[in-house]
Amino acid sequence: MRALIVDDSPVMRKxxxxxxxxxxxxxxxVLQAGNGIEALDVLRSNPSxxxxxxxxNMPGMDGLQFLEQRRVENLAPGVPVIMITTESSAPLxxxxxxxxxxxxxCKPFTPExxxxxxxPLLVRSIAAS
Amino acid sequence: MHDDLIRQLDEAVTEVFAVLLNLACEVSQPSPEELRSQQPPPPALTASVHFSGLLEACCCLQMDSRSATEIAADLTGLPAINITADLSADTAGELCNMIAGCWKKRHADEGASSQLSCPIVRRGSCHHAPPPFRENLSLRYQIGHHRMTLHVAFN
Known part of the structure; x- marks a missing residue:
């Protein structure tokens, strides 16, 4: 299995x-990217x-813009995306x-x-593929 | 109003360290030496996060590099010797970011209509709240054996 972690904080990626x-x-x-731009590059140049x-909340290109551009370019379609963020407001x-x-x-989070x-998302994703 | 604010900040700091590291948080009193000198020990890292929108505020966390390094090691599982100065600074920024986020979610209406900036970390104790803020609070915490100070400026 392969994962892509996108966060501008190297500590949070770890x-x-x-x-x-x-x-x-x-x-x-485990692939890593520091913002949405880097994440798109990773998806374009690596197996899904x-x-x-x-x-x-990342500088350069935030997580929402990354999701939208990923959809426009049809990169890694069907791969589940989980957002991990301090921003917990319902509109977001x-x-x-x-x-x-x-x-x-929401951050902070536990490993559990x-x-x-x-x-559950991985199990469904792997079963579907 | 300040009592509510202090309680919310205490809860936010407690939540971050309890969830991340299972560490208890206590409000810290200045040492007798610090009281005599009226000068807290200079922190090595100052992280700040700004709020925009309905909540106009700035949250600033000050801590020493050794604490940031030890916390980074605990969070990542890396040996402390492998924690670089940049990772320590990043840790201070993320802690400030999470405290700000936990405080924001305790403001139901204003919080939902406010955004957090990405954290900015400076080495040294330079804490300058932007001039428009009318109120300032400084709170000191003891978390495990780490000590840190949280400054909040708001309107």
Missing amino acids: VVERALRQAGLDFAE PDIIVSDI VHRAIAAGARGYI QIRARII
Whole structure:
């Protein structure tokens, strides 16, 4: 399995990667990007990941713009995207879901919360493919 | 009003460290030496996050580099020796960001119509609230063996 983690904070990328690995998920590769622009480049130049975990509030291109551009370019269609962010307001959650996010986790989070949200999405995604 | 604000900030700081690191948070009192000198020890890292929209505020977290390094190591699982100065600074920024986010969600209406900036981290104790803010609060916390100060400026 492969994951793409998008966050402008290197520490949060490590924290999410650690949570994914602690969940017992066998990721052969965890790709990383510091904002939406880098994430689009990763998707254009690599095989599709099995899951994308993205922050919203990032400089350059934020997580919502990344989702919208991903849809325009039809990059990694069908790959579930989970948003992990400090922004928890309902309008923002609705915008993220409308832009294609399949789940939403608020920071701060525990590894258990990551596991509870991501494993069901991965199982469905792998079964569908 | 300040009592409510202080309670919300205490809750926000407590939530961040309890969830992330299972650490308890206590309001910290200045040491006798600090009271005598009226000068807190200079922090090495100052992280700030600005609110825009209905909430006009600035949240600023000050901590020493050693605490930031140790917290980064605990969060990432990396040995402290592998935590670079940039990762320590990034950790201070993310902690400030999460505290600001937890505080924001405690303001139901204003919070929903406000946005957080990306965190900015400076090395040193330079904390300058932008001039338009009318109110300032400074709160000190002891989290595990780490000490940090939270400044909030707002209208």
